[in-house]
Amino acid sequence: MKPILAACLALFYTTATHAQSIAPREGWVVIGTDKPHATLLADLKAAVKxxxxxxxxxxxxxxxxxxxxxxIPQNRIVGVFNNDFAVKILAHSTAAMIEAPIRFYVTEDPDGTATLSYKTPSFVFAPYLQEAGPDLDALAKDLDSRFTAIANAATN
Incomplete structure (x- = not known):
């Protein structure tokens, strides 16, 4: 009986994962909400548009x-960008475009609410500033403002 019980417990632990909240980290914005995952995801998509x-x-x-x-807990990665920024960034750094689209991450928390997280565009594009210069920095900061506005609209 003991091997069967051990096998059942092992199966349980490999098929049920508990939600973990996203911890703040360098270059990230992490916004907890009272919204369920599906609502935050829908609000994010509406805010992007x-x-x-x-x-x-x-x-x-x-x-x-x-x-x-x-x-597993609900989670969705949503890549966000537009062609205007793509063309402008390509004019300064072909390599930097590997970072597009920039992603939002909607995660379900243990209490059933959801968190919106993202790396700031200026953090994402920082490794390319030496080759691309201040114009890429200005574009990244413009994207920072847009991502902040999207996040604020989605989470309020």
Whole structure:
């Protein structure tokens, strides 16, 4: 009986993962909300559109994990950018475009609320400033303002 019990416990711990909150870290903005994950995600998408940016990519392991019998907290990565910024950034650094789109991360917290996190564009583009110069820095700061506005609209 003991090997069966051990196997069952091992299966339980590999198929149920507990949500963890995103901790603040250098270059990141982390905003906790009272909203459930689905609401914050919808509000983020609406804010992106309202601020004249576009949702370029979306990814999240929750659905695929569920199909495999694994329960994990809701989370979604949402890549945001627009062509105007892409063209302007390319004029200064081809290498910097590897960072586009810049991502927002919507995560479900242990209490059922959701958190919105993102790396600031100026942090993301910082490694390219030496080659690209102050024009890329200005574009990154403009993106910082837009991402702040999107985050504020989505989380309020």
């Amino acid at each position: 309202a601020k004249k940016m576009g949702v370029v990519t979306q990814a999240g392991p929750t659905g695929a994990a569920k199909a495999r019998g694994i329960t």
